[in-house]
Amino acid sequence: MLLWICNGHIKVFVFLNLAGPHFRPNPSFFVDTSIPSLKSENIHKKMADVELLKSKLGRHPDFPKKGIDFLDFLPILRDPQTFETLIGHFCHHITTTILPKLEEQGKKLDVIVGLDARGFLLGPIIALRLGCAFVPVRKAGKLPGPVEKVEYTKEYGTDTAEIQSDAIKPNQTVIVIDDLIATGGTAKAAGDLVSKLNATVLEYLFVIEIDFLEGRKTLNAPTYSIIHH
Secondary structure (H helix, E strand, O other), rough: EEEEEEEEEEEEEEEOOOOOHHHHOOOOOOEEEEOOOOOOHHHHHHHHHHHHHHOOOEEOOOOOOOOOOEEOOOOHHHHHHHHHHHHHHHHHHHHHHHHHHHHHOOOOOEEEEEEEHHHHHOOOOOHHOOOOEEEEEOOOOOOOOOOEEEEEEEEEEEEEEEEEOOOOOOOOOOEEEEEEOOHHHHHHHHHHHHOOOOOEEEEEEEEEHHHHHHHHOOOOOOOOEEEEE
């Protein structure tokens, strides 16, 4: 571990042994204690970071169909500092709440699953920082080779999700990530695909949650969302 001071904040390099003797720690990964923590003295900073992320969201009425008020997280990616706050927030949550429980069981985090398509913008970065694999769940017909598939209902229609049959090994541990949870249909489909491969979803992570739709109730593991709408 390496500590240094930058702009009044303590920065912490954390080197994680998550993937056995062949894992090479990524020196660019750090947990920034200026972003959310469970400690009471950091509650105000956590709230400030959430407000920063909320301020960057776009809102598009009647998209993708009339009557839907679409919340867009893509503007967050246009500002590097805000984007780093988002990625750091998720990494901090994983390293302080999920990994310790795994370590107590003698396990590690194996896979980050990202959902088509905005989960692809977050999942690979987090997977690289934590030293684990990234696996996409895609819409039907987009993946080559043998696949597992699940049909599901979402907030404005039906669809089919697929995952490559050899992408996740039995008994591996998985975190599922996407930009938004509404009814939970897409995330549930991803969880069902992971179960088909005999692996375990530890938690579902989202940037935004539409609370009144209660999508988290459809999922088979705990849910963590940064912004509640």
